[in-house]
Amino acid sequence: MRAGITFFVSGCILILFGITMIIPGMLDFFDDNVISAYGFWQASVVTVFFGLLFTATFYNKYEKLTVREMYLTTSLVWLMVCCFSALPFFFSQYPLSYTDSFFEAMSGLTTTGSTIIRDLSIQPRGILLWRGMLQWFGGIGIIVIALGILPLLRIGGMQLYATESSDKSDKTLPKTSQIIARIMIVYTLLTILCTLCLCFSGLDSFESLIFTMGTIPTGGLAPRNTSAIDLNYSSQWILAFFMFISGMPLLSFYLLFKKNWKSLKNDLQIKTYVFCVLICILLLTSYLCLMRDKSFADSLRIAAFNFISIITSTGFVNTDLEQLGNFAITFLTLSLSVGACSGSTSGGIKIFRFNIMFLSSLQYLRRKILPHGIFVAKYNGKPITEEISSDVFVFIAIFLISFLCSVLSLSLLGLDFLTVISGTLCALGNTGIAFGPVIGSSGHFANLPDMGKWIFSIGMMLGRLEYMTIFVLLLPLAWRKEKKSVRSTAF
Numbered sequence: 001m002r003a004g005i006t007f008f009v010s011g012c013i014l015i016l017f018g019i020t021m022i023i024p025g026m027l028d029f030f031d032d033n034v035i036s037a038y039g040f041w042q043a044s045v046v047t048v049f050f051g052l053l054f055t056a057t058f059y060n061k062y063e064k065l066t067v068r069e070m071y072l073t074t075s076l077v078w079l080m081v082c083c084f085s086a087l088p089f090f091f092s093q094y095p096l097s098y099t100d101s102f103f104e105a106m107s108g109l110t111t112t113g114s115t116i117i118r119d120l121s122i123q124p125r126g127i128l129l130w131r132g133m134l135q136w137f138g139g140i141g142i143i144v145i146a147l148g149i150l151p152l153l154r155i156g157g158m159q160l161y162a163t164e165s166s167d168k169s170d171k172t173l174p175k176t177s178q179i180i181a182r183i184m185i186v187y188t189l190l191t192i193l194c195t196l197c198l199c200f201s202g203l204d205s206f207e208s209l210i211f212t213m214g215t216i217p218t219g220g221l222a223p224r225n226t227s228a229i230d231l232n233y234s235s236q237w238i239l240a241f242f243m244f245i246s247g248m249p250l251l252s253f254y255l256l257f258k259k260n261w262k263s264l265k266n267d268l269q270i271k272t273y274v275f276c277v278l279i280c281i282l283l284l285t286s287y288l289c290l291m292r293d294k295s296f297a298d299s300l301r302i303a304a305f306n307f308i309s310i311i312t313s314t315g316f317v318n319t320d321l322e323q324l325g326n327f328a329i330t331f332l333t334l335s336l337s338v339g340a341c342s343g344s345t346s347g348g349i350k351i352f353r354f355n356i357m358f359l360s361s362l363q364y365l366r367r368k369i370l371p372h373g374i375f376v377a378k379y380n381g382k383p384i385t386e387e388i389s390s391d392v393f394v395f396i397a398i399f400l401i402s403f404l405c406s407v408l409s410l411s412l413l414g415l416d417f418l419t420v421i422s423g424t425l426c427a428l429g430n431t432g433i434a435f436g437p438v439i440g441s442s443g444h445f446a447n448l449p450d451m452g453k454w455i456f457s458i459g460m461m462l463g464r465l466e467y468m469t470i471f472v473l474l475l476p477l478a479w480r481k482e483k484k485s486v487r488s489t490a491f
Helices: 005-021 020-032 032-057 065-086 098-109 125-152 176-201 205-215 235-247 251-257 261-265 267-292 298-310 326-332 351-369 386-411 418-427 451-463 468-474
Strands: none
Touching: 005 032, 005 065, 005 125, 020 125, 032 065, 032 125, 065 098, 065 418, 065 451, 065 468, 098 125, 098 451, 125 176, 125 205, 125 251, 176 205, 176 251, 205 235, 235 298, 251 261, 251 298, 251 451, 267 298, 267 326, 267 351, 267 451, 298 326, 326 418, 351 386, 386 451, 386 468, 418 451
16 A cells, blocks of 8 residues: 555645635734734644645655555545644634644534534634634535545445446436536535525625535534524524535536436435425424424424534534423434435435435345345435445444444543433534533533543544545555555546
8 A cells, every 4th residue: 555645645735725724814914813813824834834745755656546545545634634724723812722623623624513612702703714614625525525535435335426437328427527526616606605695684794604614514613602593583594595405415406507307306315305304394393382382483493493404414503402302302312413415515324325224124124025026126216236235234333333432432531421422423423513511502512521522533533434434444454465456447
């Protein structure tokens, strides 16, 4: 395995991130906050220096990556970017410890939305902008990984979304690079549209941008301590709408623009997502109306906003969720790791895996009744092969193992049961919302012990990189020398 190419790619990305640190630094400079601006420039110099060092040291005319090198590069690049993205928090006017800085950077880049900062009102605007930029860039990185890398690595059934340039039949866009380019255009246009809508709803331009940077990538880091609780109702409905559409495959908007209605209408994942959201909102609204004595309008607004926020793994809240009763807390806790559609920036298990599990289980039960019968489960017209079914069930098994290990580790720190369970699901599902006395839905994660923050940081990275990308590297087989080098077809 050629580790040099991993450091070379990391160096190139670090240079880009180091340059982007200048932007929030300039904002603080124009706000006459020289101390904060100096912190960003200091972080920028350090990041660019190491980026140049890696690229110069490991520069070579590399061929295409092998599959094993893609596992290593994906994991190490993400980890290294998080390490250096933490520096602006570490060098800021109100400096955080490196543990807290790393947690905040990991939360932003994985679009989790959990924050370690106790009081956002005293933070300079540069820090708020940097948190938003981390989410926005993290969302783009997620799309690239989900559509360009994971299908090639055949992780968790993602090969369903693989696109091969050699086969142009029945494909709207034959090449992965073309798909990613068009998705990034949609991503940018949605960002602009959401910002403008929030401006028209009464928010100032800066807060509109920061809230948008937490909405379109389904991140959830807000510029206010109260998340979206203090926003007017029109702003809350705008955020709910854009969170909902951000949970859909971004490529679907390109298909909509091309008037390819048939593909959208027949997409089982989208239909399941829409149906699930409508039914769950109706259920929560009925509960709040009948059992919590709230008006229908308030019940609908609270139910729609918070359930959409959780299922899309965004993490905004518009009320204190722990005041909604045990049923609502239990229901929302169970929804923390569900996730929305594959091809979106949401975290979690993803809707399509639940579809495949249901169809595969149904096929298995039919075979029990008719052992000699031939039953072919299909997903969007494509047969669900044994390999895809196995990949999905193994993915769920590894998710459960990760969940149990995290729960046991956090329990050793003396945390209460609700904090441990909801916090673990929050991290692994990249949701940002948790319950309990330590990390309540309206609070922050600053009260966690340092070891707990590192465990949560690992959980956030595992959830974002689909678990197996990292676990594969723990196998000795991944580091053995190959007798014959097999190159991947694309990267």
